[in-house]
Every structure is written in structure tokens, then in C-alpha cells.
Amino acid sequence: MPFAVVGLNHRSASIExxxxxxxxxxxxxxxLAHVLAGSGVAEVALIxxxxxxxxxxxxxxxxxxxxxxxxxxxxxAGQLDKPAERYLYVKRGEAVVDHxxxxxxxxxxxxxxxxxxxxxxxxxxxVARGLTGSRQAVRAVFNxxxxxxxxxxxxxxxxxxxSEGAASIPSAAVELARxxxxxxxxxxxxxxxxxxxxxxxxxxLVNEGVASVIVASRNMLRAQKVAARFGGxxxxxxxFWKQLPETEIVITSTAAPHAMISLADFRxxxxxxxxxxxxxxxxxxxxxxxxxxxxxxxxxxYTIDDLQHIVTASHERRMAELPKAEGIVALEVDKFWRWYxxxxxxxxxxxxxxxxxxxxxxxxxxxxxxxxxLSETDQQRVERLTRDLLKKIxxxxxxxxxxxxxxxxxxxxxxxxxxLFGIGEDGTDGAEA
Amino acid sequence: xxxxxxxxxxxxxxxxxVRYALRFARARPGxxxxxxxxVYAGVFSHVLGVGFYWAEFGxxxxxxxxxxxxxxxxxxxxxxxGLGFFSAARALGLIxxxxxxxILALALIIGIAPMGSELGFRGPWLVFHISxxxxxxxxxxxxxxxxxxxxxxxRELKHKQLGAVFEFFPSLGTLDKxxxxxxxxxxxxxxxxxxxxxxxxxxxxxxxxxxxxKVIWAVSAWLALLVALSMRFSRPSRQxxxxxxxxxxxVSLAYLVAKLMIPxxxxxx
Numbered sequence: 001m002p003f004a005v006v007g008l009n010h011r012s013a014s015i016e017x018x019x020x021x022x023x024x025x026x027x028x029x030x031x032l033a034h035v036l037a038g039s040g041v042a043e044v045a046l047i048x049x050x051x052x053x054x055x056x057x058x059x060x061x062x063x064x065x066x067x068x069x070x071x072x073x074x075x076x077a078g079q080l081d082k083p084a085e086r087y088l089y090v091k092r093g094e095a096v097v098d099h100x101x102x103x104x105x106x107x108x109x110x111x112x113x114x115x116x117x118x119x120x121x122x123x124x125x126x127v128a129r130g131l132t133g134s135r136q137a138v139r140a141v142f143n144x145x146x147x148x149x150x151x152x153x154x155x156x157x158x159x160x161x162x163s164e165g166a167a168s169i170p171s172a173a174v175e176l177a178r179x180x181x182x183x184x185x186x187x188x189x190x191x192x193x194x195x196x197x198x199x200x201x202x203x204x205l206v207n208e209g210v211a212s213v214i215v216a217s218r219n220m221l222r223a224q225k226v227a228a229r230f231g232g233x234x235x236x237x238x239x240f241w242k243q244l245p246e247t248e249i250v251i252t253s254t255a256a257p258h259a260m261i262s263l264a265d266f267r268x269x270x271x272x273x274x275x276x277x278x279x280x281x282x283x284x285x286x287x288x289x290x291x292x293x294x295x296x297x298x299x300x301x302y303t304i305d306d307l308q309h310i311v312t313a314s315h316e317r318r319m320a321e322l323p324k325a326e327g328i329v330a331l332e333v334d335k336f337w338r339w340y341x342x343x344x345x346x347x348x349x350x351x352x353x354x355x356x357x358x359x360x361x362x363x364x365x366x367x368x369x370x371x372x373x374l375s376e377t378d379q380q381r382v383e384r385l386t387r388d389l390l391k392k393i394x395x396x397x398x399x400x401x402x403x404x405x406x407x408x409x410x411x412x413x414x415x416x417x418x419x420l421f422g423i424g425e426d427g428t429d430g431a432e433a
Numbered sequence: 434x435x436x437x438x439x440x441x442x443x444x445x446x447x448x449x450x451v452r453y454a455l456r457f458a459r460a461r462p463g464x465x466x467x468x469x470x471x472v473y474a475g476v477f478s479h480v481l482g483v484g485f486y487w488a489e490f491g492x493x494x495x496x497x498x499x500x501x502x503x504x505x506x507x508x509x510x511x512x513x514x515g516l517g518f519f520s521a522a523r524a525l526g527l528i529x530x531x532x533x534x535x536i537l538a539l540a541l542i543i544g545i546a547p548m549g550s551e552l553g554f555r556g557p558w559l560v561f562h563i564s565x566x567x568x569x570x571x572x573x574x575x576x577x578x579x580x581x582x583x584x585x586x587x588r589e590l591k592h593k594q595l596g597a598v599f600e601f602f603p604s605l606g607t608l609d610k611x612x613x614x615x616x617x618x619x620x621x622x623x624x625x626x627x628x629x630x631x632x633x634x635x636x637x638x639x640x641x642x643x644x645x646x647k648v649i650w651a652v653s654a655w656l657a658l659l660v661a662l663s664m665r666f667s668r669p670s671r672q673x674x675x676x677x678x679x680x681x682x683x684v685s686l687a688y689l690v691a692k693l694m695i696p697x698x699x700x701x702x
Binding site for chain 1: 461521586590591593595599603604605606607610668669670671
């Protein structure tokens, strides 16, 4: 049971609790060094995002290491209303590989299939790999584990549709905007009302390249604050009509009790025929925009219900892909575990080769001392002959031992091999014992 | 030899069409690299076919219905291959790959061999006139395909029925730009082609024969393309797309009618 994951996520703890356990980017190297300094940990990595904080460890002594990691997490969280252990889960052995592969593929995320986690796991791996010397946190096994995990994440996303489609209202708005305009770079956007959801949607659009942002709100302070955040311009609520003809994407999220953009007003302020598309995202309840405006040429009007339908359809598609994604994860866990199990035969194989090489060299020098009449070329031929013979004789036993270890049958077979070749379990010469 | 290469190209265009159709049916994005790679292979085989034809008959495949159609198919496939470098534009293969495959298949059925009749003028200017005119028609085919996709994507977005068209087709912005570029390229090429043909007809035949059906059709096509282009720069994109598709359909239909009703040997294409 050499692996363990100790941590918490969105299922085991609320956001308030998760915040307490979270490590900032600058705290992570010290946290890793702290865990390594405890007894029984050979390798360690820490994933800390808004939805999870998890220590992954390769252990030499699980009995002392796991409580030590739990203590490290409890110390980070400080005083809680319940003992830290109540929020934490511990997984061991093969379940750790399965868990990491599911995490990196987005199958364990709050929004199934989300893609950010792939980058977050990569960052966690890079930070752990960056520690060197006495603080070296990643060695051969974790290199293999995390590299394979990132490959699994990529495979799941490319071979299934688990990450496709919009996962939230703002991302649905972005997806639609992309289908209308293509690139959003340099597009002009306006948010009317500046509620939280409006601001979030604007943020997503700005991240996609929307450049010129206008914020119109009855609350000028709020408008100025939002505009300053996105490098935009705030205008008085009554002035939004002046800005509308120059705008390509409009987000409305006011608390007005009636539609504040009526068809009659729209016709009065806007050109009769819009040359370029106007995308209106009405996320207010009740609606801010009279539905008939959506029938006008080149106007694309989407309400919060329309966007929610897109999110729901996309969620259903993602869920339908889960079995396929989980199949890939199971296959890859098995592959990793076979590789890892194969490592158990490595010390014996190394000792076997060293012993055989010792015998070869001593027998060769004895034989060559009696064959001094041979030319240098012929002596080299004899040397090569012994080396090739040894390689061929050892090939099958070592391959079979490795395969047996990968299949979990190494115990009996290794014991028999140790007996036959006279090598001890710890790699010493068993014949002498 | 040339027939084998042409036939292989047709098979590869069909394979690319199937690839695009499957992606569309599964509502996956139309940015398939495999579809583009199959088109590249088809174009390679097609170009080999042109080379073999030229070597065999001593002239490029530009004269006669079969050779002309085969060359038009090549230009459409070349345009599609060019679009293949831009992942957002690959989805046009849904229309252009089957169009190229159908035209080439028709050419193979008719027979890709020289017509053997005496033409008004030969040599490099004839080659240039026909080639550049074909580039113009191919440009219009691409523009019409992009405009058709624009109209379908527009409809899907407007009616909020986001299905296979929404997923597979490029954005309205991309389709609009593609239409514009293809129209500009097609119009410039066809203008040049007609101008060269006009100049040489005057020089070698003493005047421009306005009653010749192929002249009437070519000038009508040029006018329709001019209208589509002017609409593109003066009207909203959807209206421009409608004019473009309608104009292309009318000119294509006029060609078919003329081809069937006027049994004049040598009516080009």
C-alpha cells in the first residue's frame, strides 16, 4: 500500500472549510518540504485549488506518514468547528492512481469535464518537481504517475466529449458569441445593470478578447468599479441608448420590474438595418429586453432560460460520455499499476545480473589466461561470445519475472527464483545465508 | 494512366466527403484534420492526373467537357485544400468535397480526353484565359458554399435550435469573411479571364460575338458575380448571402439549360 492521497474536495467540505485548508502558491514548496521531512514519505505532491486540497504521497511507512500528513493539513486549517479528520478522506494503493486520473480528467470536478484542472495538476507536478536536493519531492515513480495522469487527462478529453459544450451561463454566452462573431478580439461590449452574473459574463467575454467595455448602471459607483476592473468606461444609465449603436455584444442584468429595452425604443435609437450582428444576452429576471427585438434582422437575443437550456443540454452530453471516460481511466490505471508492480522484481533482477556478470568476468579472465596464443581480435570475440550468451540466457527469466510481478504473481515466483539462483530477498547472496 | 489518377482522386474526395458527413451527423466540430489530409491526398492524385494527361496528349486538360470539368473539380479541391490550413474553415469540406467528387465523377463518366476540334486560338493565352476563368468559377463555388452555410448557421442561431449545424459549421463571422474573400478572388479572376478572351476574340476573329451562347452565359455569370459582390459591401451579411446563393443557383441553372438545349459542339464546359 505505498501510495496515499489525503485531502478534501467540494463533496467532503463546504467552501468555507475548503478555504481554510487551501495552500497559496507560495506556501506549497514549504508544505511539501514539511511532509518530506516527516518519516515514511518518499515522494509527495500537493494539489490546491478552490475545490480541492490534496496531498499525494509515495510512502515507505504508511503508518507514520498518513497521520503526519493529516496533521499538516489540520495545522494549515487551524481551529475548526469539527476535527479536521471529519472533512478529510484518505485513499490508499491503486485507488490513489484511480483518483488522480479521475481528478485530472475532470471526472471528479464540480463541473464534470472542466478543463482548468488539467493545468492545475500540471502546475502542482511542476512545483513538486522543482524541489531539489534534500527537498526532492518527485522521483521516478511520481514522474511516471503524474506524466501518465496528464496524458490520461488529454486522452479522455480528445477521445470523449466529456469536456465539450458550455458548463455555465457565462460560458454558454461566450460559446454563442464565438459562433456569431468568430474571434471576439477587439469586439465592443456593454453591460447594462452590472449585477453579479452580468459582471461574471462580462469577465468571460473580456477573457476571450472583448476589448472596449461600457458599463451602464443606475448605481454610478458600482458602474465605475466594474468599468475600472475591465479597463472600460462607465456611463449614466440613461445614456446607454447613445452607446448601443456602436456595440456588438450587450449584457443586460438590471433589477427593473419591466422590460427596459422596448421594441419601440429600439427602433427609435437603432439603425433600421443593422449591418453587423448584435448579440443581446438578457440575464435579468424579469427580462430587460422585449422579446420581439429578437425577431429583428441581425439581432440575436438570448435570455437566461435560453442559456440555461444550452448548459443543460451540454451537461447531459457530458454525463452520457462518463462511462466512456471512466473506461479509459480504468484501462490506464491498470496499465500504470502493472508497470508499478513490475518494479518489485527490479532489485532481484539487478542482483541476478550483477552476480551473473561477476561469474562471467572471473571465468572469462581465467579462460583467457590459458588462451594467450589468441590474437587480440579473437580474444575480443570470446569476450563478446560470453556477453551474448549471458544476455540470452538471462533474457527469458528476467522478462518472465517482470511479467509475473506486473500480474501480481511475483511472490511465489520470486521466492523460487531466489532459491534457484541463491539470491536473498533483500538482494544479498542467499546461498551464503 | 491519367484516368487511374483521376479515379483515385475522385475516390479520395468521396472518402473526404464521408468523413465530413460523419462529423456533421455526430454534431462534432468541423475542424477535422483527417478530412483535410484526405483532400490533400486527393489533390495530389488529381495533379498527377493532369500531369499524365498533359504528357499523353501534349496539352493541358482544358478543352472539351470532360477535361474542363476535371480541371474545375481540381480548382475547387485546391481551394478546399487551401482552406484546410485554417481549422475554422475546414468545415466547408462538407459541401466542397462532394461537389469536387461529383464534378470529377461526371468528368470520368463523360470521358477525360481532348475534344479534337479546331479552336479560335491556341497557345499560352488560351491556357491562361480558360484557367483564370475556371479560377473565377471555382471562387464563386467556394463563395456560394460559404454563403449557404452562413444562411443555415444564421437560421440555427436565430431560432435557438442549436444542433449539428451549430456544432459543425464555422462562426457567422468566419463564413462571412470566407464569402467575401472568395467573391473578390472569383470576381477578379473571372474579369481577367473574360477580358483576355474578349481581347483575343477581337484580334483573331475580328469582333466579339455577342450572340454566341457561351459569351452570353459568361457575361451573365460575370454580372451576377458583380451584383453578389456589390451586395456584400452594401447590404447586411444575410441579404448578401441570399443574393450570392440565388445568383449562383440561377447562373448554374442557366448553364444546364443552355447545355441541354443548345447542342452546339464546343460550348465550353
